[in-house]
Amino acid sequence: MADSGVTEGPDKKEEIDRAKSEGKELTKEEKQRLRKEKKQQKKNKEKKDDKASQESEKEKKPLSSPPPASQPPPQSTTQKAPSAVPAPAPVSVPASEAPVPADKPAKSKAELKAERRARQEAERASKQGKKGETGQQAATSKQKAPPNELQPVVKRLPEHIQVDNPDVLKKLAKKLERQQTPGQVADKQIPLRMDYGYKVSLFSHLHQYSRKAPLTQQVSIPSTVIHPAVVRLGLQYSQGIVTGSNARSVALLHAFKQVIRDYTTPPNEELSRDLVNKLKPYISFLNQCRPLSASMGNAIKYIKKEISNIPSQCKEEEAKSKLLNCIECYINEKIILAAKAIAKSAIEKISDGDVILIYGCSSLVNHILCEAFEKSRKFRVIVVDSRPRLEGREALRRLVQKGISCTYVLISAVSYVLPEVSKVFLGAHALLANGYVMSRVGTSQIALVAKAFNVPVLVCCETYKFCERVQTDSFVSNELDDPDDLIVTRKGKTHLKDWQEVPSLGLLNLVYDVTPPDFVDLVITDLGLGMIPCTSVPVVLRVKNVDQ
Amino acid sequence: MELQAVLMAAGGGSRMTDLTYNTPKPMLPVGNKPLMWYPLNLLERVGFEEVIVITTKEVQKMMSTDPKMKVDVKMKLDVVCIQEDGDMGTADALRHIQQKIKTDILVMSCDLITDVALHEVVDLFRAHNATLAMLMSKAHEFTETVPGQKGKKKTAEQRDFVGVDQSGKRLLFMANEADLEDGLSVRKSIMRKHPRMHIKTGLVDAHLYCLKKAVVDFLTENKSISSIRGELVPYLVRKQFSKTTDSPKMKDDAEDQTQKKNDSSTNHELLISSRDEPLLQLAQERSCWNDHHGDMSEAYHGGKLRCYVHIMDQGLCYRVNTLAAFIEANRLAPKLFEEPAVHPSAVISERCQMGSDSIIGALCQVADKTSIKRSTIGNSTTVKEKVKVTNSIIMHGVTIEEGCNIQGSVICSNAVIGRGADLKYCLVGNGQRIEPEERGGELAYQTEQPN
Numbered sequence: 001m002a003d004s005g006v007t008e009g010p011d012k013k014e015e016i017d018r019a020k021s022e023g024k025e026l027t028k029e030e031k032q033r034l035r036k037e038k039k040q041q042k043k044n045k046e047k048k049d050d051k052a053s054q055e056s057e058k059e060k061k062p063l064s065s066p067p068p069a070s071q072p073p074p075q076s077t078t079q080k081a082p083s084a085v086p087a088p089a090p091v092s093v094p095a096s097e098a099p100v101p102a103d104k105p106a107k108s109k110a111e112l113k114a115e116r117r118a119r120q121e122a123e124r125a126s127k128q129g130k131k132g133e134t135g136q137q138a139a140t141s142k143q144k145a146p147p148n149e150l151q152p153v154v155k156r157l158p159e160h161i162q163v164d165n166p167d168v169l170k171k172l173a174k175k176l177e178r179q180q181t182p183g184q185v186a187d188k189q190i191p192l193r194m195d196y197g198y199k200v201s202l203f204s205h206l207h208q209y210s211r212k213a214p215l216t217q218q219v220s221i222p223s224t225v226i227h228p229a230v231v232r233l234g235l236q237y238s239q240g241i242v243t244g245s246n247a248r249s250v251a252l253l254h255a256f257k258q259v260i261r262d263y264t265t266p267p268n269e270e271l272s273r274d275l276v277n278k279l280k281p282y283i284s285f286l287n288q289c290r291p292l293s294a295s296m297g298n299a300i301k302y303i304k305k306e307i308s309n310i311p312s313q314c315k316e317e318e319a320k321s322k323l324l325n326c327i328e329c330y331i332n333e334k335i336i337l338a339a340k341a342i343a344k345s346a347i348e349k350i351s352d353g354d355v356i357l358i359y360g361c362s363s364l365v366n367h368i369l370c371e372a373f374e375k376s377r378k379f380r381v382i383v384v385d386s387r388p389r390l391e392g393r394e395a396l397r398r399l400v401q402k403g404i405s406c407t408y409v410l411i412s413a414v415s416y417v418l419p420e421v422s423k424v425f426l427g428a429h430a431l432l433a434n435g436y437v438m439s440r441v442g443t444s445q446i447a448l449v450a451k452a453f454n455v456p457v458l459v460c461c462e463t464y465k466f467c468e469r470v471q472t473d474s475f476v477s478n479e480l481d482d483p484d485d486l487i488v489t490r491k492g493k494t495h496l497k498d499w500q501e502v503p504s505l506g507l508l509n510l511v512y513d514v515t516p517p518d519f520v521d522l523v524i525t526d527l528g529l530g531m532i533p534c535t536s537v538p539v540v541l542r543v544k545n546v547d548q
Numbered sequence: 549m550e551l552q553a554v555l556m557a558a559g560g561g562s563r564m565t566d567l568t569y570n571t572p573k574p575m576l577p578v579g580n581k582p583l584m585w586y587p588l589n590l591l592e593r594v595g596f597e598e599v600i601v602i603t604t605k606e607v608q609k610m611m612s613t614d615p616k617m618k619v620d621v622k623m624k625l626d627v628v629c630i631q632e633d634g635d636m637g638t639a640d641a642l643r644h645i646q647q648k649i650k651t652d653i654l655v656m657s658c659d660l661i662t663d664v665a666l667h668e669v670v671d672l673f674r675a676h677n678a679t680l681a682m683l684m685s686k687a688h689e690f691t692e693t694v695p696g697q698k699g700k701k702k703t704a705e706q707r708d709f710v711g712v713d714q715s716g717k718r719l720l721f722m723a724n725e726a727d728l729e730d731g732l733s734v735r736k737s738i739m740r741k742h743p744r745m746h747i748k749t750g751l752v753d754a755h756l757y758c759l760k761k762a763v764v765d766f767l768t769e770n771k772s773i774s775s776i777r778g779e780l781v782p783y784l785v786r787k788q789f790s791k792t793t794d795s796p797k798m799k800d801d802a803e804d805q806t807q808k809k810n811d812s813s814t815n816h817e818l819l820i821s822s823r824d825e826p827l828l829q830l831a832q833e834r835s836c837w838n839d840h841h842g843d844m845s846e847a848y849h850g851g852k853l854r855c856y857v858h859i860m861d862q863g864l865c866y867r868v869n870t871l872a873a874f875i876e877a878n879r880l881a882p883k884l885f886e887e888p889a890v891h892p893s894a895v896i897s898e899r900c901q902m903g904s905d906s907i908i909g910a911l912c913q914v915a916d917k918t919s920i921k922r923s924t925i926g927n928s929t930t931v932k933e934k935v936k937v938t939n940s941i942i943m944h945g946v947t948i949e950e951g952c953n954i955q956g957s958v959i960c961s962n963a964v965i966g967r968g969a970d971l972k973y974c975l976v977g978n979g980q981r982i983e984p985e986e987r988g989g990e991l992a993y994q995t996e997q998p999n
Contacts (some may be wrong), residue, residue, distance in 0.1 A: 053837035170908035213911060216667045220595020221654075223552065230673075235675040254827040297824075331827070361836035394836045401844050 028111060035114065069196070099466055105127050146155065160193070160291060161477050166205045179281045179392075189225065191218035191282050194289045197483050200506040205292070208480040214238055215289050228281045234525045235290035243391075245295040245429050245465060246363045251328050252286070252296050256303060260323050264316070271312045271319050279304070291479050294430030294467040304328055334464040338526035339364055342460055343371040345530045346425070349458060349522075352424045354379040357450075359411075361387070361395035362427020364460050369425075370402050382421060386411040387443045387483040388509060411442050418453045428461040433541060434470045435517035435534040437461075441510045444474075447519035456521045459534070463527045474513040476530035483507035549651050551758070551971060553596045556638050557603035557658035558630055563870045566635045566992055567704040569961065570978035574603060574658040575610045576874070577926055579881040580891075580909040582614055583868055584658040586881065590796075593740070594666045598624045600648060603639045603658075609796045613699075615910075623968065637774035639767055646768050649761060655776065657755035661877050661886055664754075664858075672856040673758040676848075680784050680855040681758040682711065682719070683863035690872040692879075692939070695973040697956045711724055712857060714744045719855040719935045721745065722785045724778075737789050741849045742840070753777060754865055778927050781855075788853050833968070872974075875958070878941050880923050883905055893967050909944065926961070949984070 034281060153271040164170040169192075176190045191346045196210035216223075216235060223231045233255040242251045257277070263278065265512050286292065292300075306326045310319045344366045351357065356379055358365050369381060381399055383406055385392025392408065399406050409417055424446060430438040437443070450457050471477055486507050487496040499505050517534035524531050529540065561573030568576065573585040584601075591599055591695070603611075608627050628645055628916035630636055638643070654670070664683060683955070709732055711721025720742055721734060734745070757779060763784070773779045814919065817994070838847045848854060866882065868877045882905075889904070890896060894912040903921035908914065912925055915933045923937045926944035929935070935948050939956045946959050949967040956973040963976045966984030975992040976982060983994065 111708060214667070214671060216671055217665065219667075221666055221670055222553075222596055223550055224595075224597075230679075231550070232674045235671055241675060242831060242835045244834055244836050247831050247833075250834060254824050255828070257824055258977060261661055269694040331559075331830075363834040363836070391836045393841055394838055397838070397844060432880065 021274060025124050031114065031274070032111075040347055046263075077080060087122050089468055094217050101227045110354045125309075126538065154291075156346045159536065160207065160287075164206050170304050175185070176284055179284055190288070191215060193218075195464075197500060198310050198506050199480065202475060202506065202510045203478065203480055203510075206237055206478060206480050209238070210240060210484065211482045212484075216301055226282060226285050227255075227259050227262065229255040234286050237286065237290040239258045244361065244363050245293045246462075249295045249299045249464075250331060250335065251454075253299060253303075253331055257324055257327055258328075260320055271314075271316060272308050272311050272312065275307050276304050278451060279307075293533070295465045296467070298467070299330065303327065311442060330361065334462060338464070340461040341526040341528075342462065342524050343368045344461050347375055347422070348526050349379065349531075350379055350525075352378040355382065356380070357382045357384060357414075357417070357421045357424045357446070357455075358386045358395065359392070359426060359446050360389075361391040361398075361441055362460070363423050364462070366395055366398050368460060369399060373402055373404050380406065382407045382409060382417055384409055384411050384417075384442075384446060386415055388488075389440075391440070402524055413447065414446060415449050415453075418449055421450075421453075422449045422454050424455055426457060426459045426515075428465060429512060430465050430467040430469075431459075431461050431523065431534075431537050432471055432514070433468050434472065435469060435520075435536045435537050436522075437515040437517075437534070438467075438471070438512055438516065441474075441513045444513045444515040444519070447468055451519045457519060458522045459520050460524045462530075463525055463540060463544065466537055466544070468541060472516075478513075479511040481509040481511050483509050549598075552649060552651055552653050553591050553599040554642070554645070554653050554655045555587055555591075555599055555658055556635065556641060556655065556755075557583065557601055558632075558641065559606055559869075561869065564874060566871065566975050566977065567874065567958070570606045571961065572597075572604065572610070573868075575743060576608050576868070577612065578661065578868060578874070578877050579924060580640055580907055580926055581616050581881075582611075583661075584611075585620065586661045586884075587615055587656045587658060588623065588625075590660075590662065590664075590666065591654075592623050594622065596623060598626060600626045600645060601643065602628050602630060605629045606632065637778075638776040639780050642776070643767050643771070646764055648763050651910055652758065652760050653764065655755075655757045657761060657867070660756060661868060661881050661884070662754060662756075662860075663863050664756075664865060665815065669756065669858045670758060672858055673730045676854055676856060678758075678854045678856045679760045680719075680765060680781065681853075681863075682781070682857050683754040683756040683860065684857055685754055685777075685860040687750050687752040687765040688876075689772070690876050692875050693973055694872045694875065695975045695992075701859055704947075708751065708753065709749055710748055710751050710857070711745045711747045713742045713840075714746070714861070715839075716746070716859060717740075717856050719785055719857045720788075721747065722782050724782075724956045727782075730888075735789060736789075739889055741789070741843075741845070743788065743842075748859075750860065752865065754860075754866060755867065757781070785855050786852065788851055788855055871958075875941065879905075879922070882924075915950075 056211065120362060133239070140319050158166050159172050173192050176192055182265075193207075193209055193215050194213070195208050196213065197208060199206070201209050214235060219226065219231065226234075232243070233251055236251065237248065241246055259279070259282065260275070263271075263275060265274060267391060279300075284294075303323075305324075310322065314322070327491065342364060350372045356369070358369070359383060369379075372379065381404055383392045383396045383399070385396075385408065387410075396406055396408050407417070426437070426439060426443055428437050428439045432438055437447075439459075469477070481506060483499075484507075486509055487494060487499070496507070499507055520534045522531050523534055523537070525540075527540075527544075532540070555684070555814075557574040558575055561568035561576075565890075567573075574583045577583075578586070584607075588599065603723075608629055609902070611625075611627070614765050615861070616701045619829070626648070628648075629959070630641060630644060638655070638657075642649075642653075652673075652782045662683075662685070664685075672678060706725045707720065709725070709728070710719070710725050711734070712718060713720055720738055738745070757776060763780070766774060767780070773783065822996075831899070832847060833849075839851070858920075860923070864871055864880060866877045866880070868874050888890050889906060890902070890908045891910040891912070893910045894908045896902070896908065896912070897916045897918075898913045899916040900914050901919040901921075902908070902914075903923075906920045906925070908921045908925045909927035909929065911928045912931070914931045915935075917933050918931055918937070920931075920937045921939070923940045923942065924939070925931065926941045926946065928944055929942055929946045931942075931948045932950040934951045936953045936955075937948070938954070940954050941958045943959060943961040944952075945962040945964075946962075948954070948959075948965045951968040952965050955963070955971065957971045957975065960974045960978045960980070962979045963982070964980070965971070965976070965982045966986065967985050969982050969986040970988070971982070971986070972989045974988045974990065977993055980993045
């Protein structure tokens, strides 16, 4: 669907494109024409459908971007400025590219102003042109920004949710190639793990790996490219020996400690820069073994920051011991002491005679319950579990070992047991910036049913798991586990053994899901905050960032 | 560095003396390559760059002259020579090279021919932080008639009883029939921890072990252990469930040394913890994973010493330590690699009938009207006219005169078979001369050995 205003556009656009490609400087008249066109198009646009123009705008934008990119800045400015600036020309690109019908008597003052503006835009455009952003110019000209209309802002999506795009996969392969420490032979690189099996179409943009094809198959056995501690960690992640966000972060920091201990600065390099480069391939390796969790991401950010903050005159031994110390402090503060603080707050909420429902195995919730039991609170616990992981069994074992009386049900029975439950304690994998809780798949179900029964839901989460990501559904970013885990053998029969051969069958093994803040009554966290509502998470994040 | 490879190539080949009395076992040709080339090739393919080879002076000399070893093996071989008298066991040899060992080791025997995916064994070692990880394979019956054994019955090999847990990965029990006098007894502590145990007898131990460095240090202290397979492995498997492993108290060892000298002191050495043990403990505590279900204990039952085994059910895995295995290996080893059956430098006349599963070595000369089926011909061998070679293994430098008929036999290096000889299932030793028109069936032709 193209507007009438747009039809003029293409012709003029071609003219201008020709002019650009010929390398001519635009005359003053042409510049004026452009401006006048813009104004006209603006009027036309307000009468027509927005979306139609946006569609054509999207098409034209990639068209327009190559020419500006190749042009010397001053020339591309007036072109690019109107073309790429969505704000002043909501009327959109085709419109803006079409020159304004010439207004012959141009005032000298207005002209000068326009020229100044054009020059400023030129500089801005050249800067952004270098960045290579297509059509995104938030900081636009002094021209009045129109009221917010949906502009197709092309944002860069992370690669791990674009698995069905072959270009993205190629980029990833190239990135892994580049990520070797300098001086390594080209064939020794971090391998790319292949996806396995048929992916359900709603989740085909995510990776799905098989546990039987570990990444170590493609790495040489006495691993020289990747530190052995990191290889061991990657194996433990992919085989599920280390699960749970706290355990994964602690294990990661432990491996990094080994790496730092075994690290020697090469000559002519600085520890602060070289060590960070050394860690990059390891992190890619771990990411391929199992996608990084939010807690791991925050831990990595912290370490990288600490490493880059090491002063260059610091001696290697001193620097290394400082880093090791930092890691110890981080674990102590963010995990161990945080657990103590959270337990203290949470115990206030547990009264005698309570029936507490927990889901899966959260190390923090188990810790809280064990502490509460030691402080002689009288309560009983209902452990809810779900396949295929059946993590509830482990939680059950730990609680019963302490002496807490427990009941064990599967998630299908949750609406039967909820009438007797007084509160629900849930652990979290991460708390997102819009107040959503990302946790093991099934948590949102429990929260939903609890809400229906008016049972309070309390989420316990340390602050280092607060994440700046925003997600409102469980589809856009998730983790797909090995689909073969869903295959079970009962009475000697394995019905799903040949599931790959059935063309219309797909097995989906999701790991995480997202719970909206309306279902969560309270978040118990550390850092002296105690109990906060779910919606205060962005505030906490902001304050944390200011502090750091 | 993560793993150091150690190749044990000092064995005498005591179960195939017919072949080894002149050629040491590591250099016996299998598919026209020396036997020890196969494990070295496996290590090289997997990515090792250095190997410590423990061998005798004789083998070292032969290695340096063998063309295959010099050209094909690109790794750095650190050859350590030991005495040939045969008193040194594999564990003694490890003790001997203790100085060179800086990290965990991968010990292999020179007579292993396999196409196993080595990462399976090493992954068990890495992922579970195991003390021992080994490779075993389902045994295959050897169907070929073994030459040179006229009427000799096959001695029943002593069986190995291997007990694994339900997942098939954790090694719970290992004993040889010879050590079990009246029956197989399983300790109650093992049954309590692993109520379901599978005991297998039809397995072949591939002699491929991943050992922690602490085990090598332990060996230097305990000089009584001399064989890895015979003594060290069963010891480690037993020690997994020993009571003292549950509470490693490092400080008390000084006192314990006087009382329970063996147990606690050895445990102290075997359980040398890493520097960040509390962090590892914390990670394990917080992780919601357990290797077993149904009882109240934590992952691995709190045991620090763990032994794992990878049992191959598909693929090739042979230990060439008997004559039957040697013959079988000669048949199958060439299938591991895609090399041309006929070496480019061999001169084969056009009227020779060669079967597809035969191999001809370098610089051979095969004359007209010969028929070579399912056989291996070594380097520099001369085969004259009208010779029929079927199902046999001819080693290097052999001369076969006209009109011979060789079936199911093994002819060792530098032998000469006279004209018109008819050998069926014979074994001809090194440098032997078979008289013309000799008729032999199931005989072994050897010189009298002075020793």
